[in-house]
């Protein structure tokens with residue numbers, strides 16, 4: 001941790017150093033990530049591509065503090081995540097990270113409003129402010145009129161937009177999305193990608209997994225994961 | 239996150255999963271209600287039988303005629319002799335039966351009893367004044383008939399509480415009034431204390447008691463006795479009195495084989511013992527059924543809770559990914575299962591206790607056993623809270639991604 005505290009602005013949002021992840025042990029061990037390095041600066045829009053099973057989700061889950069690496073270091077906003085206990089990690093997930101899953105992961109039988117409001121409740125935000133920010137987030141994704149709908153009353157694209165609203169609502173520094181359009185038709189894909197473009201334009205840091213080149217084309221940077229190793233592929237930028 | 243928010247989440251989750259909530263509660267409700275009802279039935283039966291026993295006079299021995307080798311009270315067969323006044327007199331002889339305190343010969347008949355426009359069929363029992371202590375019968379108002387009434391064959395009667403209620407109006411004390419027994423006027427000189435259904439084997443409140451001479455001369459004739467009630471001098475001499483009765487009656491009835499008597503003795507002590515045994519078997523049976531109900535209820539709860547673990551584990555994964563602190567998740571699940579269990583416990587107790595008010599035939603009532611209520615409630619709630627919190631405790635140890643991956 002050398003000069004990373006000199007100016008807060010210069011601290012990379014993500015700083016991953018020779019990080020490895022091994023699932024299982026012995027004969028059945030799977031080396032999902034092998035000594036990966038990755039640096040993402042504030043405001044960057046990074047697309048992660050690679051074949052299925054190459055280790056993309058593994059990487060993103062660790063970046064989102066949903067999983068822990070087997071070796072190496074991960075600094076989030078200059079903070080070594082390994083030093084944090086479960087309660088501090090929960091605060092980190094709540095304030096710093098917004099995570100969008102391929103399978104939406106909305107809480108079933110619970111309204112869009114309640115789903116989006118959830119992170120704010122865990123953040124201890126007052127009821128009145130919660131309401132404002134939840135409605136604002138739903139408005140951003142164009143679903144203000146669907147606040148009281150339950151997940152099973154929404155299309156896949158709408159569900160994913162609710163999930164994006166939920167990831168945004170705490171205004172996290174980092175938005176992580178694991179194939180957010182993987183389960184969507186082309187029209188819904190456009191909606192969600194436009195949404196991410198808008199967030200990027202507003203200065204949000206985004207890391208997104210995709211195996212769609214068209215999706216990757218919207219990003220500033222593209223990194224490719226091959227069998228657990230990372231290679232930088234720049235220049236795809238439009 | 240405040241406690242209020244946790245409770246709000248818990249309630250919202252319960253309402254969002256109504257069917258699951260209801261099924262979980264059903265297990266607890268049924269378990270508790272079954273235990274309360276079954277133990278109340280056992281308890282009620284115990285108290286019923288207790289009162290039956292106390293309906294018999296203390297230290298009293300009842301002699302009944304029976305066919306040899308047959309059952310008590312059966313019509314005397316060809317080879318059997320009925321009980322007679324001679325038998326009663328022999329038992330009253332202090333020489334032959336020094337441990338016998340008193341002897342009350344009994345005749346009885348089912349007859350129409352009328353007063354004014356009211357009439358009903360009651361058991362009319364003719365005996366001597368010793369019958370009152372011998373059958374634990376107490377006069378509430380007026381007086382019992384005495385030896386003078388018996389020797390003069392006076393037309394007097396002491397009537398049961400129900401008889402007075404039915405013929406003269408509820409709560410009435412018709413002393414000095416007249417009842418017509420099969421057309422024969424008897425003057426009411428006393429009313430018995432109500433015993434309720436529990437006294438003896440027929441309802442003593444519906445009896446009409448009169449001097450034996452009166453009943454014999456007017457209704458049954460001077461033939462056989464229905465039974466003879468014999469009182470031992472004290473409970474210590476009850477066994478001695480019994481063997482004296484056996485030796486006197488065996489001689490008079492020409493019995494050589496004690497297994498083939500044409501009469502039978504029933505003592506209150508003996509009856510109490512038999513009933514007590516029956517009762518404890520019965521209670522054990524009910525307790526067993528109650529325990530099984532509780533077990534089945536418990537398994538039901540556990541089942542529902544475990545089936546929902548996968549779904550709940552995913553939900554916990556989502557909540558963790560959104561930044562729920564461990565305390566919020568454990569808190570929500572504990573509050574959820576506590577609300578369910580306590581609510582179901584209250585409903586179960588309510589249903590169980592309400593069930594004990596359902597009227598039962600033969601006048602016996604289910605009487606709630608408080609200890610059983612406590613055990614049932616505690617066991618069910620512990621199961622409910624334990625297994626309700628189980629997914630949370632399990633998932634609390636998982637990383638969010640592991641919880642999310644559960645299928």
Ligand SMILES: Nc1ncnc2c1ncn2[C@@H]1O[C@H](COP(=O)(O)OP(=O)(O)O)[C@@H](O)[C@H]1O
Pocket residue numbers: 023024030031032050051052053054055056057058059
């Ligand atoms: N929980 C797990 N246990 C064991 N192996 C896993 C687990 N999750 C992923 N893997 C393995 O790790 C490798 C990388 O998986 P993943 O990161 O999901 O790939 P991608 O998202 O690029 O398709 C794969 O070989 C996969 O089988």
Ligand SMILES: [Mg+2]
Pocket residue numbers: 056057058
């Ligand atoms: Mg993947």
